Amino acid sequence: MLRTHTCGELRMEHVGTPVSLCGWVQRVRDKGGLIWIDLRDRYGITQLLLEEGKTAPAAIELARSAGREFVVKAVGEVIERKSKNPNLPTGEVEIRIDGLEVLNPAKLPPFLIEDDTDGGDDLRMRFRYLDLRRNTVRKNLELRHKMAQQTRLYMDGQSFIEVETPVLIKSTPEGARDFVVPSRMNPGEFYALPQSPQTFKQLLMVSGFDRYYQIVKCFRDEDLRADRQPEFTQIDCEMSFVTQEDILQMFEGLIRHLFKQVIGVELAEVPRMSYADAMKLYGSDKPDTRFGMPFVELKGTFDTVDLTSGRNFGLFDAAGIVVGINAKGCADYTRKQIDELTEWIKRPQVGAKGLIYVRYNTDGTIKSSVDKFYSEEDLKHWVVRFQAEPGDLLLILAGDTAKTRKQLNELRLEMGSRLGLRDPGRFSSLWVLDFPLLEWSEEENRWFAMHHPFTSPKPEDIPLLETDPGSVRANAYDLVINGTEVGGGSIRIFQKELQSKMFDILGFSPEEARAQFGFLLDAFEYGAPPHGGIAFGFDRLCSIFGGADSIRDYIAFPKNNSGRDVMIDSPAGISPAQLNELQIAVVKK
Structure with missing residues (x-):
């Protein structure tokens, strides 16, 4: 040395x-x-x-x-x-x-190799090998290393076996777009890179490997943002002879183990919430529960008495829902601050048309932006429904039910940030259960699986597949931490008849189902056990543990928002000789 x-x-x-x-x-x-x-x-x-x-x-x-x-x-x-x-x-x-x-010797680096560097994101990604010398980046990768170590330690202690599944597989029509790889040996045919090892881990259950896991690379050709990359890593898991409760207990144990061993945090028992309640209270299936501010309806869909009718206010009368949040202690917001909030929710990214506010002043008086239509006596009923106290500010939206809930979710998160309620060093976790099994696409005029086609319906809802598919609940679950979905899974279908029925509902002809998934249907005829599993976004977990917004900070060589590696200039063209060998013609725009 x-x-x-x-x-x-x-x-x-x-x-x-x-x-x-x-x-x-x-x-x-x-x-x-x-x-x-x-x-x-x-x-x-x-x-x-x-x-x-x-x-x-x-x-x-x-x-x-x-x-x-x-x-x-x-x-x-x-x-x-x-x-x-x-x-x-x-x-x-x-x-x-x-x-x-x-x-x-070394050339003068293009930015300072220090914690507080003077290099911008693009420059540091171009010279990523220099950026990796900085303490902050190195510590991120050390945390990732420790996460992987502790994951394997926990899974090994629970008798799981790590099995590698193929990277070159078959393209499937469901889910995100596949990355495809041409086959030189089979001209005109293509492999796909796996979006997940889903079918292979189910086949491992059929094979008798009753506890499988893998820290595995997956690939999705989709639009990118801070918490997405074209290639990402999952902690992929599957178990046989289990119920949903067994899965929740096992993998809540994993998450609590990681929190304790990696960052020294004792995570409390993870509470549970139905999908319906999450949408009712937060307008999101991944609510940030580090703070309150639940939704309150003045007019809506949950058997609440309508407190808005009879006052000839057209916006409320035409709305499918009138719903709001109580910003505690914010009654002293100035008109300028409220106008700024109004402009914020009108941005195209949110899309609300306006914001109604009600001030419950500390002297007990109530003033609002709709005083022309609603008396103070009317507003007192609103205040009671919101369980507001003097000094609180009610922020209310109205419109189409689904869109308005989504918009109010964005406003709630923004208020949480402005009020300092979303501390990245504080962790709040939640299991979200009982998702809808299917969602209807008006554009394609057919049902889609909300998770994937192999998710089992709740046993008691199976008869509804024939009569009311939209009301069938999935035997599925997501783990949410600080408003980010970090893991999701389900109990799987394991009988050929039910899986064939699911394919039929999703619009597959028997021939299409056989062509795409015949190997799985055949396997189910050879003694498939009841099984279920879950997959955690490993990169997302690392970023949450490290208190960062972007998963790129925890990936050694990440892609940018355009899916490019600017360091090695990839993706890139290939030579005409390679194209000819693959029998691929490039169509120029």
């Missing part, structure tokens, strides 16, 4: 020890007779000391010529620092240099 120690391990007990260190030059401070070099590796920073008259002239000369990010080897003795740095683990010692060797 070129080094005896790393740049992060030397302490007072090492004083007097001869050492050899290797690393990158963080900075050089030349004070004439004294030169200090901060030497960095992935473990930390150690200060090197060179002194004219005591250090070899050749080493002094090299130190003065060394620039940022030069790779050097330093040989010397550990001594106690006169001016200690309490902010560094190695801050009580330094190395009195006997010899210095430049292993490789």
